[in-house]
Amino acid sequence: MSAPNELTTLTAAQMAAAMAAGEISSAELTRAHLDRIAATDDQVHAFLHVAGDAAMAAARAVDERRAAGEPLGPLAGVPLAAKDVFTTVDMPTTCGSKILAGWQPPYDATVIDRLRAAGVVIVGKTNMDEFAMGSSTENSAFGPSRNPWDLGRVPGGSSGGSAAAVAAFQAPLAIGTDTGGSIRQPAAVCGLVGVKPTYGGSSRYGVVAFASSLDTPGPLTRTVLDAALLHEAMSGHDPRDSTSLDAPVPPVVAAARHGDVAGLRVGVVAELSGEGYAPGVLSRFHEAVELLESLGAKVTEVSCPHFGYALPAYYLIAPSECSSNLARFDAMRYGLRAGDDGTASAEDVMSLTRQAGFGAEVKRRIMLGTYALSSGYYDAYYGKAQQVRTLIARDFSAAFDQVDVLVSPTTPTTAFPIGERADNPMAMYLADLCTIPGNLAGNAAISVPCGLAQEDGLPVGLQVMAPVLADDRLYRVAAAVEAALDQRRGHPLLAEANGITADREAGR
Amino acid sequence: MSITRDEVAHLARLSRLALSDDELDRFAGQLDVIIGAVARVQEVAAAGIPPTTHAAELANVFRPDVVQPCLGADVVLAQAPAAEQGRFRVPRILTED
Numbered sequence: 001m002s003a004p005n006e007l008t009t010l011t012a013a014q015m016a017a018a019m020a021a022g023e024i025s026s027a028e029l030t031r032a033h034l035d036r037i038a039a040t041d042d043q044v045h046a047f048l049h050v051a052g053d054a055a056m057a058a059a060r061a062v063d064e065r066r067a068a069g070e071p072l073g074p075l076a077g078v079p080l081a082a083k084d085v086f087t088t089v090d091m092p093t094t095c096g097s098k099i100l101a102g103w104q105p106p107y108d109a110t111v112i113d114r115l116r117a118a119g120v121v122i123v124g125k126t127n128m129d130e131f132a133m134g135s136s137t138e139n140s141a142f143g144p145s146r147n148p149w150d151l152g153r154v155p156g157g158s159s160g161g162s163a164a165a166v167a168a169f170q171a172p173l174a175i176g177t178d179t180g181g182s183i184r185q186p187a188a189v190c191g192l193v194g195v196k197p198t199y200g201g202s203s204r205y206g207v208v209a210f211a212s213s214l215d216t217p218g219p220l221t222r223t224v225l226d227a228a229l230l231h232e233a234m235s236g237h238d239p240r241d242s243t244s245l246d247a248p249v250p251p252v253v254a255a256a257r258h259g260d261v262a263g264l265r266v267g268v269v270a271e272l273s274g275e276g277y278a279p280g281v282l283s284r285f286h287e288a289v290e291l292l293e294s295l296g297a298k299v300t301e302v303s304c305p306h307f308g309y310a311l312p313a314y315y316l317i318a319p320s321e322c323s324s325n326l327a328r329f330d331a332m333r334y335g336l337r338a339g340d341d342g343t344a345s346a347e348d349v350m351s352l353t354r355q356a357g358f359g360a361e362v363k364r365r366i367m368l369g370t371y372a373l374s375s376g377y378y379d380a381y382y383g384k385a386q387q388v389r390t391l392i393a394r395d396f397s398a399a400f401d402q403v404d405v406l407v408s409p410t411t412p413t414t415a416f417p418i419g420e421r422a423d424n425p426m427a428m429y430l431a432d433l434c435t436i437p438g439n440l441a442g443n444a445a446i447s448v449p450c451g452l453a454q455e456d457g458l459p460v461g462l463q464v465m466a467p468v469l470a471d472d473r474l475y476r477v478a479a480a481v482e483a484a485l486d487q488r489r490g491h492p493l494l495a496e497a498n499g500i501t502a503d504r505e506a507g508r
Numbered sequence: 509m510s511i512t513r514d515e516v517a518h519l520a521r522l523s524r525l526a527l528s529d530d531e532l533d534r535f536a537g538q539l540d541v542i543i544g545a546v547a548r549v550q551e552v553a554a555a556g557i558p559p560t561t562h563a564a565e566l567a568n569v570f571r572p573d574v575v576q577p578c579l580g581a582d583v584v585l586a587q588a589p590a591a592e593q594g595r596f597r598v599p600r601i602l603t604e605d
Contacts (some may be wrong), residue, residue, distance in 0.1 A: 103587060104586075105587075106583045106587065107579070125598075178550070183579070188590075200563070200564040200566075212561060215562065239571050242566070242569045243562070243566060245564060245566075279592050306552065309548060309551075312545060312549050313546075313549050313600055314547050315542065315546045316549065327524075330519070330595060331589060332598050333588055333596055334589070335587075335588075335589070337590065340590070340599050344599055345600055345601065345602065346599040346601045347524070347601075348526075349599045350524045351525060351526040354523075354524050354525050354526070355525050355527065358525070360531075360534075360535075363525055363531070363535070364525075364538060364539065364542070366523045366545070367519040367520060367539060368542060368546075370522050370523045371515075371519055371543065372541070372546075373517075379548070381546070381549070384550055384554060385546075385549050386559030386560055386561060387549075387554035387557040387559050388549050389559070389560040391552065391554070391557060405509070407580075425538055425541075425542060426541055426545055427541060440538060440560075440563070442563020442564055505593065
C-alpha cells in the first residue's frame with residue numbers, strides 16, 4: 001500500500017489546531033482523505049459508501065463558518081468515518097446486510113446529528129459484520145475489510161471497517177458500536193484506541209438495534225486524546241433514548257491530557273489470562289502492567305470468579321435480544337421484499353425475504369435467541385443467563401471496592417487470517433472473551449495499543465475497565481501507557497504498520 | 509445431542525426464515541455445538557440471585573408530552589418496497605378459507 005501524505009498522518013487534535021491557526025482548510029484536509037480512500041480502499045475495503053461531494057460541501061461550510069468568525073467546536077473540520085449502523089439522511093445505511101441494501105434512512109442518528117453540529121466532516125460509511133454480529137467483518141454481505149497491518153488478516157469486528165479506515169489513514173476519527181467488544185477488539189487488532197463508553201453515556205437513537213441492553217456507540221482513533229475529544233463530542237444525555245443517562249459526560253479530555261497514574265489502584269483480572277491466550281499477547285500485557293507499576297500505580301491481582309461464564313451468558317442474551325429486534329425486518333415498510341408474486345401471503349413473503357436478505361450468522365443468532373426464549377427452555381437458558389449477568393455485575397462491584405480500574409488483554413490473540421474462523425462460530429465468539437464482561441455490566445472500557453506480539457509482529461491491546469460513569473479513569477491510564485510507550489519506542493505504534501510507514505522510511 | 513434437525517426446522521418457522529435443506533443440515537450441527545457451550549450458564553449456582561435485564565437501572569423514564577412534527581408520508585413511503593395510493597402495499601394477509 002502506498003504511503004499516506006503528511007496531512008493524513010496528523011492526529012485529529014493536530015488537524016484541528018492547524019485549521020484553527022489558519023494553516024490548512026477543512027476542504028484541503030477532506031480532499032486529502034478522500035484521495036487516500038481512493039488510493040487504498042480497493043485493498044482495504046473499509047468503506048461501503050464514500051461521501052465525496054457531500055463531504056467536500058460539509059468541509060467548505062465549516063471553512064466558511066470559520067472565516068466568518070463563528071465559534072466552532074474542537075473537532076470542526078476534521079474528517080470522520082461512521083460505521084454503517086448509524087442512520088444518515090444523506091447516505092445509505094445498510095448494516096452490512098442485503099436486507100437493507102440501498103436503504104436511505106429518513107432521519108439522522110443522535111450521534112451523527114451531534115457530530116455534524118460540531119462541524120465534523122463525515123467522509124463515508126464503513127463496513128461491518130452484518131447487523132454488528134461478528135468479530136472480523138467477514139459476516140458483511142458486501143465482503144470483508146482487510147487489516148492494514150497485514151491485508152491477509154481480519155481487521156476485527158464488528159466495527160472492522162471503522163478500524164481499518166483509521167489504521168489506513170483514510171480518516172483520523174471513526175465511530176463504531178460495541179455490544180460485546182465490537183469497538184475494542186478491532187481497535188486492539190489494528191493498533192488503535194477504541195472506547196466503549198458507559199452504557200447509556202452515548203445515545204442509541206438512530207443506531208440500528210442488535211442487542212438493546214448492550215449496544216453502546218463509541219470512538220475509534222489513533223491517539224488517546226483524539227478518542228477523548230470524539231467521546232466528548234458524541235456523548236451526553238439524549239431524551240430520544242430512554243436508556244440514556246441524564247448525567248454529565250465524564251471529564252475525559254482533561255483526563256487524556258493528564259495521563260497520571262501515580263497512586264492509582266490497578267487490578268489485574270486473574271480470570272482473563274492463561275490457556276487460549278497467545279504468548280505475544282501475554283508478554284505485551286505483562287509488560288504494560290509492569291509499566292503502570294513503574295509509573296506509580298499500585299498493582300494487585302483481583303479475582304472475578306464469574307467472568308468465565310460471561311461468554312456463554314452473552315451468547316444467550318445477545319441472540320435473544322437480536323431475535324426480537326430483527327423481527328422488524330418483515331418486508332413491509334422498508335428494506336428488501338422477496339417473493340411477492342401476487343399469490344404469496346404476507347407471511348410467506350416475510351420468510352422468503354428474511355431467507356434471502358440475512359446472512360448465515362444472523363440466521364444462526366435469530367434461531368439461537370428464539371430457542372433461548374421459547375417456553376420450556378426460557379428458565380434454563382435466558383433466565384440463567386440473566387442471573388449470571390447479576391453475578392458478573394457483582395464481581396465488578398466487589399473488584400471496584402478494592403481497585404480504581406481493572407486491566408486485561410483486550411483479545412486473546414492478534415488479528416487472525418481471513419477465513420480461518422469463518423466456518424467455526426464458537427472459535428469466532430472467543431475473540432470477545434475479555435470484552436464481554438464490561439458489556440454485561442454496562443461499565444466503561446478502553447483498548448489502548450501496548451506493542452506488537454513477538455510471534456507475528458501484530459498489534460496487541462491493553463484493556464482498561466472502569467466503573468459506570470468513571471470513563472475518565474480509562475483515559476488517565478491509557479494516556480499514561482501511550483505516552484510512555486511512544487517515548488520508549490520513539491514513534492507511535494502505527495508508524496510500524498506494514499506497507500504504510502515502511503514506504504515512508506524508504507522515502508517512497 | 510441438545511438440538512435436532514427437526515427442532516431447527518421448527519425454530520426456522522418461528523423465526524420466519526425459509527431455510528434450505530442444506531442450511532438446516534449445517535445449522536443443526538452448529539447450533540448443537542453452540543447450545544452445548546452456552547448451557548454452561550446452568551453450572552452457576554444461582555438460587556436466589558435476581559436476574560439483570562439491563563445494564564442501566566432506569567425505571568419509568570418520562571418526557572414532557574409535547575406535540576412535535578413527525579415524518580411526512582411521502583418521506584416514509586419513499587423507502588417502502590411497494591406503495592399504492594399513499595399507503596404501504598402489502599401481500600395478502602388472509603387465506604381463502
